[in-house]
Amino acid sequence: MRQGILKGRGLNGGIATGEALVVKPINFFGAYMQGILSGKLSHIEDSKHDLYGKSLEGKILVFPFSIGSLAGGVSLLEAIIQGVGPKAIINTKTDGVLLAGPVFARVFYGIEVPVVDSLDGDPMKIIRNGDRLTVDGGRGTVRVHQRE
Numbered sequence: 001m002r003q004g005i006l007k008g009r010g011l012n013g014g015i016a017t018g019e020a021l022v023v024k025p026i027n028f029f030g031a032y033m034q035g036i037l038s039g040k041l042s043h044i045e046d047s048k049h050d051l052y053g054k055s056l057e058g059k060i061l062v063f064p065f066s067i068g069s070l071a072g073g074v075s076l077l078e079a080i081i082q083g084v085g086p087k088a089i090i091n092t093k094t095d096g097v098l099l100a101g102p103v104f105a106r107v108f109y110g111i112e113v114p115v116v117d118s119l120d121g122d123p124m125k126i127i128r129n130g131d132r133l134t135v136d137g138g139r140g141t142v143r144v145h146q147r148e
Contacts, residue, residue: 003146006126008119010140012102014112016088020131021059022124023051027068028075028101060133061086062123066098076101080113088135090142091117092124116140 056079066072073096079085080101089102094117102113114137123142127133132145 003144006119006121006123006142006144008116008140008142010114010116010137011094011099012106012113012115013138014088014106014114015134015136015138016060016112016114017132017134018058018060018087020062020127020129020133021051021054021056021086022062022127022129024063025065025067026051026063028066028072028079028098055084056086057084059086060088060090060135062090062127064092064124066091066095068097070097073097073100073104077104080105080111081109085113088114088116088133088137090119090123090127090133090135091115092119092122093117112137114138116142 076085076098077100085101089098091098094115099115102115105111105113114135116135116137119142127142127144134143134145135141
């Protein structure tokens with residue numbers, strides 16, 4: 001897909017435009033554990049994940065689903081509050097634990113991180129790293145902008 005619009009289920013409102021970062025399933029608690037304990041998050045600390053050493057800041061994070069426990073949503077919330085979390089999230093299937101982070105960020109801190117899943121095409125096959133995307137969490141759409 002050079003460009004186009006994918007339609008799915010909007011789970012958390014807001015609109016964000018940015019660069020896609022397509023990755024395997026992620027455990028947000030494992031990814032940020034040491035930063036959470038020290039109170040300062042900056043980059044992914046899970047040496048077993050392909051995002052090790054990278055920052056999610058300003059990215060549209062595309063991954064099939066999250067893994068881990070209840071701490072994952074809280075860890076994602078902390079990353080969002082500290083300004084190092086993703087601008088938006090696109091999943092194949094989003095669970096309630098993951099969704100809690102962006103929803104709490106909106107409700108308690110006024111920070112919008114759109115979340116969309118169940119798209120009419122597989123985002124893991126259609127979207128590539130570096131694609132420019134616009135995610136509308138209210139409408140449940142993902143626009144893939146024309147590649148240059």
